[in-house]
Amino acid sequence: MQFRSTDSYVAPPDLTLAVNAAVTLERPLLVKGEPGTGKTELARQVAASLGLPMIEWNVKSTTRAQQGLYEYDAVSRLRDSQLGDARVHDIGNYIRRGKLWQAFAAPGKVVLLIDEIDKADIEFPNDLLQELDRMEFHVYETGETIRAAHRPVVIITSNNEKELPDAFLRRCFFHYIRFPDADMLRRIVDVHFPGLKPRLLDEALSQFLELREVPGVKKKPSTSELLDWLKLILAEDLSPEDLRRPAGEVLPRLHGALVKNEQDVALFERLAFMARRQGR
Template sequence: MKFTGTDAYVATEDLTVGVNAAITLERPLLVKGEPGTGKTELAHQVARALDMPLLEWHIKSTTKAQQGLYEYDAVSRLRDSQLGDERVNDVCNYIKKGKLWQAFEAPKRALLLIDEIDKADIEFPNDLLQELDKMEFNVYETGETIRATHRPVVIITSNNEKELPDAFLRRCFFHYIRFPEMETLRAIVKTHFPDIKDRLLTTALTQFYEIRDTQGLKKKPSTSEVLDWLKLLLADDLSPEDLAKDSKDALPKLHGALLKNEQDVALFERLAFLARGQR
């Protein structure tokens, strides 16, 4: 069972090593990187390549670790008891299985994605330590122990918004997805737009990296944003000359796909003004 990338996902050598090492060690793979660098998509492509069912647990600021195991609806049970509903005699009717439970009882080895774990409370990762380590948990309302039939592959993503506890990090295999270099990004683009002309792609990517390298930029455009930008360029049938024309005097063509806040737009407007003043 080895992951080598797919026809829709260009995986660098160090990324494939990280994925396969985590699978071999039977440890969660903790993936960090800039937003838009393909962390979530990695889980989709690993599941596809290894023919695994994918279970996605998208974390929010209000998410609790217990929700990944199960939730007991005591309010509904109380209401049904007041109405004389016979369902109250079986507590299982009021237990909702979480994503970990579903992964544990999957008929074949599954891939569990815990997406953007850093959005949750700081105690959230610690609350999952034993369950991810031992691959079992107790259901206190029924007295049963749920154990993984097949140990799932676990991929955890983080945008680095907050530090994760050391005890949690110790149990993970870590990989940081660096922003791709020009040739890797070119290969990524080709998987999405195989018919794009080389001259247009070279011109667009050169301009894109110049934008990313601009000093003072508040939010650097990501891989997903350059793909959106190129899709617009192709839809408008723009040429390399259209991109290069007046490049020192104006914002990038269709800049709304790349610049996502007013501070960065204002930065490029100031740079354009300074460029005109130097002529």
């Protein structure tokens, strides 16, 4: 199985190589990068390219590793026992399968996405070490061991909010998605907006990349935000001339799609004020 770029996803050569290396090694692929660089979408496109079903586990700050394996609903069993329900004699009726169990028990190979693993508690990755390494776990309530019939393609994403343990990193194939250069951005835009007028794209990309290079920006606009901005530009039917900023202005038209916090807005306003003063 070989992953390649798809009609809706442009993968640079180093990312393609990383995915295929992880598949060959049968190791989880740990993907890091700025928010909005397509880490989550990568898993969906890998599944589409390889023709595999996908199971998605979205990690939150309250997520526990055990939830990915299974959960035992003792409260429901107690209630059923009080009501005299016959189901109570089979403890398996109260075991809820987690995403890892679903992936292990799937009839064929699947892509398992563990999305934003760094949102969870620091112990979360450690609690999954053996399960991801051996592709098996024990269900203590029933005494059975669940083993993966077909080793899934595991893709793990992180926004680098927390450092991941060395023992966990050792078991992964790692790739950092660098922010695309101008040529790659053009290819990405062409996938989503084929036929976009070159002059309009040149002006939009120029302003977008300038925003990212401004020193002190707390949150640089991402690829997904560029696509949102272009969608608005097309909806408003703006021309390259409409996009050009007046002298002394720093923020582009419809900048709310690109600048997402008040600190950065204030920064750009200060820069614009300074530019106007110097232009007097």
